[in-house]
Amino acid sequence: MPILEVKDLHKSFGKTEVLKGINFKMEKGEIIAVLGSSGSGKTTLLRCINFLETATEGSIYVDGECIFDAADKTKISASEIRRRQLNFGLVFQSFNLFPQYTALENVMLAPKLLAKERADFSQNKKKIYDEIECNARNLLTRVGLGDKMGNYPCELSGGQQQRVSISRALALEPKVLFFDEPTSALDPELTNEILKVIKDLAQKNMTMIIVTHEIEFAKNVADRIIFMNEGVVLEDGTPHDVIENPKNKRTQEFLAKML
Amino acid sequence: MDKWLSLLDGFQYNLVLFFGTIAAAVPLGLLICFCSMSKFKPLSYLSKVFVWIIRGTPLMLQLFVVLYVPGLVFNMPMKSRLTASFVAFIINYAAYFSEIYRGGIESIPKGQYEAGQVLGLTKTQVFMKIVLFQVIRRIVPPMGNEIITLVKDTSLARIIGVAEIIMSAERFSKAGVIWPLFSTGLFFLAMCGVLTLIFGALEKKMNYYKN
Ligand SMILES: Nc1ncnc2c1ncn2[C@@H]1O[C@H](COP(=O)(O)OP(=O)(O)OP(=O)(O)O)[C@@H](O)[C@H]1O
Ligand SMILES: [Mg+2]
Numbered sequence: 001m002p003i004l005e006v007k008d009l010h011k012s013f014g015k016t017e018v019l020k021g022i023n024f025k026m027e028k029g030e031i032i033a034v035l036g037s038s039g040s041g042k043t044t045l046l047r048c049i050n051f052l053e054t055a056t057e058g059s060i061y062v063d064g065e066c067i068f069d070a071a072d073k074t075k076i077s078a079s080e081i082r083r084r085q086l087n088f089g090l091v092f093q094s095f096n097l098f099p100q101y102t103a104l105e106n107v108m109l110a111p112k113l114l115a116k117e118r119a120d121f122s123q124n125k126k127k128i129y130d131e132i133e134c135n136a137r138n139l140l141t142r143v144g145l146g147d148k149m150g151n152y153p154c155e156l157s158g159g160q161q162q163r164v165s166i167s168r169a170l171a172l173e174p175k176v177l178f179f180d181e182p183t184s185a186l187d188p189e190l191t192n193e194i195l196k197v198i199k200d201l202a203q204k205n206m207t208m209i210i211v212t213h214e215i216e217f218a219k220n221v222a223d224r225i226i227f228m229n230e231g232v233v234l235e236d237g238t239p240h241d242v243i244e245n246p247k248n249k250r251t252q253e254f255l256a257k258m259l
Numbered sequence: 260m261d262k263w264l265s266l267l268d269g270f271q272y273n274l275v276l277f278f279g280t281i282a283a284a285v286p287l288g289l290l291i292c293f294c295s296m297s298k299f300k301p302l303s304y305l306s307k308v309f310v311w312i313i314r315g316t317p318l319m320l321q322l323f324v325v326l327y328v329p330g331l332v333f334n335m336p337m338k339s340r341l342t343a344s345f346v347a348f349i350i351n352y353a354a355y356f357s358e359i360y361r362g363g364i365e366s367i368p369k370g371q372y373e374a375g376q377v378l379g380l381t382k383t384q385v386f387m388k389i390v391l392f393q394v395i396r397r398i399v400p401p402m403g404n405e406i407i408t409l410v411k412d413t414s415l416a417r418i419i420g421v422a423e424i425i426m427s428a429e430r431f432s433k434a435g436v437i438w439p440l441f442s443t444g445l446f447f448l449a450m451c452g453v454l455t456l457i458f459g460a461l462e463k464k465m466n467y468y469k470n
Contacts, residue, residue, distance in 0.1 A: 050377055078381065086379045096374035099470045100392045109388065110378035152468040165374075172378065 001064050003028040003207055004049075004176050009058035010070075011041075011048055018044045019055070020231035026176070026224075029205040033218035033239075036228035037254055042211045045228070046178050050090045051081060062087045062175065086114075089169030089177040093184050095161045097153040103164045104149040107136040107171050114172070132171075139167040143197050159190030163197055170201075177201070179210040195221075215258050219243055227251050262431060262439050269427030270446045272341070273413040276423070277450075280348040280409060287349060288356025296361060306357070313354035319418055322347045326419045344416040348409070355405055363398040364390070396465040403458035410450050414443075 002025040011019040018041045026032055034042050048055040051068075060068040067084040097106050111132045115121055121128060140149050143163040153161050162182055169177055179198070183191040195217050201208065202221050212218055218225055218239065225242040227235040229250050235242045246252050294306035313321070326343040330336030337343040367390050375385035417426040428440040 052373055052376065082379045082381065085377060088377070090377045092370060092374065094370055096368075096370035098371065098374070098389050099468050100396075110375075110380060113380055113384050113388065154469045168378070 002026055002061070003030075003063055005061040006045075006049065007059045007061070009045070009048060009055050009060070011044055011053060011055045018231050019048065022058070022228075022231075022233055024226060024233065024236060026207065026209070028175075028207055030207060030224065031202055031222045032209045032224045032226055033222035034209060034211045034226045034228060035213070035215065035218060035242075035254070040228040041231045042228055043180055046090065046180050046209070046211060050088050050178060051085050052090075086172060087175045089172060089174030091162070091166050091169050091177070091179045091182050093181045095153070095158070095165045095185070097161055097165055097168070099153050102150050102152055103140060103145060103156065103160075103167075104133075104136055106153070106164055107139060107168045108132055110168070111136070111171050136167070136171055139170055140164070142200070143167055144193075157190060158186045159193040162186065162190075162194050166194075166197055166201075176207045176209065179208065179212070181211050181213065183212070183214065213258070215243065215255070227254070229254075262436070263442075265427050265430075266424055266439055266443060266446065269422055269424035270443075272416065272421055272423040273410070273446070274450075275341075276344060276348060276413040276416055276421075277410055279345055280352050280413075281406065283345075283349045284352035284356055287353035289360055291353055291357035292360040292364070295357060296364065310354045310357060313351055314358075318347065318351050318412060319415055321351055322415060322419050325350075340420050341416075343419060344421050348412070348416075352405070352409060356402070359398050359401045359405065360394070362401070363394040366397055367393050392465075399458065399462050399465060403454070403462075406458075407451050407454055410454065411447055414447075 005025045006022055009019055009022040010017065022041075022045055024032075034045070036042050044053065047053040049060060055068065055070050057070045058068075059066055059070065062084075066072075067087065097103075098109065101109060112129065115128045115132065118128065137146075137149065140146060140163075143166060145160060145163055145167070148156060148160060148164075153164070156164065162185075166182075182198070183194050186194065191214070195214065198208070198210065198217075199221055210218070210222070220239075222239055224237065225235070225239050226233055227242055227246070227248075229248075234248045235246060235251050242251065243255060246255060291306050291310065294302050295310065297303045297306075322344060325347040326337055326340065337346075371389055371393070372385055375389045380388070414423055414425045416423050420426075424443045424446055425440070428443050431437075431439040
């Protein structure tokens with residue numbers, strides 16, 4: 001069974017239709033890179049899947065469970081939406097770290113708040129918090145920030161901030177982790193830092209969808225590449241198929257410009 | 260000495276007006292702010308018009324309106340001049356505070372809310388744990404300004420006959436002794452000095468990060 005399935009997803013802002021029926025499936029452990037020119041709807045797709053926008057048509061399934069169906073107008077409670085949202089993690093282009101918290105606190109904030117909803121929270125508070133902290137420290141150490149845990153975001157470089165934000169998303173153990181151009185705000189040197197972290201996650205079989213303009217990276221890391229253009233998926237196949245032998249003229253033009 | 264004591268007596272009114280106004284206008288301003296940011300258009304227009312009127316007319320005029328209009332129009336005269344000044348100050352400052360709050364809240368980037376949301380936080384948690392501190396940090400300097408203005412504005416209560424410090428001093432100047440009138444400035448200076456120190460310390464404490 002696919003871990004994620006997106007069926008016929010449409011999204012309009014007013015009269016402009018930005019997504020015009022997106023379909024794809026992905027298996028556990030798979031890595032998909034999403035390519036496409038500016039304005040093709042990549043960010044909108046990620047935002048719709050992550051409940052930051054409401055798609056106008058279509059449905060989304062996680063492990064066979066329908067988590068979104070535009071046709072179903074029954075009201076879903078806020079807590080149920082949050083539960084469904086937690087299937088996913090999202091890493092933003094602009095990091096969006098919380099400036100008043102240290103790197104470690106940024107990673108621990110959500111797990112600590114979520115732990116309060118556990119039935120055994122009041123009895124095991126100390127133990128639960130210790131576990132959360134230990135886990136957060138491990139995550140930050142793994143991305144090479146063992147010595148920066150007590151620093152505030154303003155004291156970190158862009159690449160370090162992005163690594164904190166990846167750790168923050170990982171701390172909630174999402175089934176699928178989404179990246180929206182995680183390196184676009186970084187210079188080339190820092191870009192490699194982040195790409196290394198993503199490669200490391202790939203080795204650990206993390207299921208990921210990565211919107212990126214780094215074609216070389218997509219080719220090396222992704223199992224599959226989706227090429228989007230004007231709100232539709234034009235290509236969906238292995239890096240070899242899409243990059244070396246694109247079927248579509250539009251894809252060829254795009255790749256010619258990028259390479 | 261008795262002149263100083265009588266000035267001090269007058270300044271008590273300024274202090275009462277000051278602290279009373281802060282205590283009521285800080286929360287009332289928040290209410291107005293939420294109204295003006297409400298998605299329910301009539302409510303937001305109403306509060307915007309309200310803020311426009313309050314900010315667009317002199318506080319001195321508002322004092323008169325609050326003192327006389329309830330009696331003249333609704334046949335419910337104000338119980339006392341002090342009450343009337345309270346009402347006028349609270350309304351006036353709540354309007355200004357609401358705009359400061361709104362500026363503070365709107366200055367928080369959308370990404371902060373979205374990051375909280377995708378981490379599974381509730382709306383309340385996003386506000387309390389992420390946004391609130393950043394808003395407070397942004398509004399401390401303008402609030403400090405406004406609050407220091409309030410210290411001096413309390414003397415406007417004199418215009419509707421509240422025996423605050425300047426009115427007390429005028430009694431002496433009418434009798435030919437002018438120094439008490441000028442000395443009132445010392446009271447205001449002292450008060451503003453203390454507030455400047457408090458707000459300075461607060462700002463410094465919250466400025467442990469840059470952004
Ligand atoms: N909130 C919005 N309201 C109106 N139009 C929007 C909104 N968000 C996105 N759009 C429009 O949708 C289209 C697709 O935008 P989107 O951000 O998804 O593109 P993208 O593929 O991520 O581009 P880029 O590579 O530049 O990030 C654009 O034309 C954009 O103007
Ligand atoms: Mg984008």
